[in-house]
Amino acid sequence: MNNRYCVIMAGGIGSRLWPLSRKDTPKQFHDLLGCGRTLLQQTFDRYSRVVPKENIIVSTHIDYSALVREQLPQLPIDQVLHEPAFRGTAPSIAYVACHIRQLNPNANIVVAQADQLVLNEELFVETVERGLDFVSKNNKLVAVGIKPTVPETRYGYIQADAPVEGFDGMYNVRTFTEKPEYEFAKIFMESGEFYWNSGIYIWNVNTIIDTMTTYLPEMMGELEKVFREIPVRAERRKRGYEIYTSFPNASMDMSVMERADNVCLLVGEFGWADIGTWDTLYGTLPKDTDGNTVMQSRTLKYDSRNNVISAPQGKLVVLQGVEDLLVVDNGNVLMLCKKGSEKHIRKFLNDVRMKLGEEYL
């Protein structure tokens, strides 16, 4: 049990949920599901059922470490790692792997995302435990894949190959694919071979460090040198941060998972969603009889249908004659966007950055 570790990745900006998710308070720090706990807190609660609390590490950007401490006050400061810069998932996972190996060279790690919905926690716990057990005996990188329920175009897919003998629901992996067009997503789903890539990874610390050394040798070399040569923790952290900033941007999927030949897929059937977009959030939250979803605020609705409303607690939103609109009121930004046009949010953000300034991001 004490070899089990969890890394909660909580450093993202969540820009597709702008303007609720903001640079200073990204989505993982919001109670998006209205259950009284933020996504980060829910994630912590969920993984606490699999991994001892003292082995849970939150990896976040340095700007958010105060928020993490505020929302998880029980977490000792040593269990919060601060990335000094946004460099994508690969450097982040590499750093935390080196850090954990220093603590426990036999660690088996589950990498968790801080912005996911899980419906059946019992099945979830069972799946992750089986994965941790598997990687303790096999030099494999395990990606948890979710059986598709709809031909979703907002997720990446993993194609399963032959099943792993003697381990139910575990497959070798043929390919990782990026978010597909709708036609492909349909084919993927019908084939029965493709699974949503949940971004939940499970591996032994030595397996991941060895594999990353193969595909990102420079980065891993520099990191391992720091951890090997600087015994004092504070100093090591300081130097680690310095070299971190010099790393290129790299995503774990593209740099490692899609290239490695020791990747397996573990099927998860626990009811899962990535809360990355307004669209997913709308799909996830309860609706009134007219199809309106209201987050936090109070509403009076007249002749209004299929809207998504997010406004601060205590604010009254009055709707009259409004349909298919996404309304997000947060701080100094109010966004009204026709539903289905959420894909434009990146453009809005770009324009805001160019024309108006950082205070609206």
Next chain:
Amino acid sequence: MNNRYCVIMAGGIGSRLWPLSRKDTPKQFHDLLGCGRTLLQQTFDRYSRVVPKENIIVSTHIDYSALVREQLPQLPIDQVLHEPAFRGTAPSIAYVACHIRQLNPNANIVVAQADQLVLNEELFVETVERGLDFVSKNNKLVAVGIKPTVPETRYGYIQADAPVEGFDGMYNVRTFTEKPEYEFAKIFMESGEFYWNSGIYIWNVNTIIDTMTTYLPEMMGELEKVFREIPVRAERRKRGYEIYTSFPNASMDMSVMERADNVCLLVGEFGWADIGTWDTLYGTLPKDTDGNTVMQSRTLKYDSRNNVISAPQGKLVVLQGVEDLLVVDNGNVLMLCKKGSEKHIRKFLNDVRMKLGEEYL
């Protein structure tokens, strides 16, 4: 010149402009036209050109006297009269008339509304001066009537009768009419006999007190008794407020103007609008090439047309695919209302009062 007085009526709630106009800060205290001065301040500036500043009295509800003092710091406290209760325009005008007669028994008074737009101030000043001159010599109640430019259904109309000999633009009055249906408004306009009732009234202090004594004898009797019998001003005010609260609700138009036989109409051609509704405000404010009107806030607009946006200064409003919508973000209320449905605002307010509570009014 020193017989000229002005009463600025600034006690209304402006509920048709909710949720920008709020119980705690009604529309007259907002810079609705984005010119750097609130409607009250603009009204004060405008009438200062006709009446000496020391003869301008602001009549407001007691809840707003601090706002009046804040926005017109140059106004001595004696020139702010506080109604202790909302009782409509007739008691308000009666009280202030008694008050002014105490100061100057030869006063000629212009009653001004604090929520109007005037385009040509030169012509405006000339018109009001002519009216004040007229009532100093004639025992008449003068209502300023505006020549209609569209068959407006949101204004009351005054029908002119025979012209007053020897005084250009002055007519006897045949009838006052309430806000008409569109078909009637069209007929009114085409007839050339009907004028918009601006709510700007001009009269000598003795004429108005005598006329009101005819139509509201009880109220005037009680008020005059207080002013006659209590010499100390503070005490008089105290007693005056006590009886004020006991008065029934009464509008000046229905209780006095529509019944009196000494009413004249003075034609105003100075470009006028009553800023009572979102619709008028939209008609008044500048629009971008897509017909959007934005008050105060900053906006990014994509594929959005004919909207009215009012949000706090410094707030960014992003619109995508939105048409014909009235968006008002003020304090703890956000209202999205299809344009043309502003008539429902009274219903919203009722529902808010019944279901949610005073803090949203």
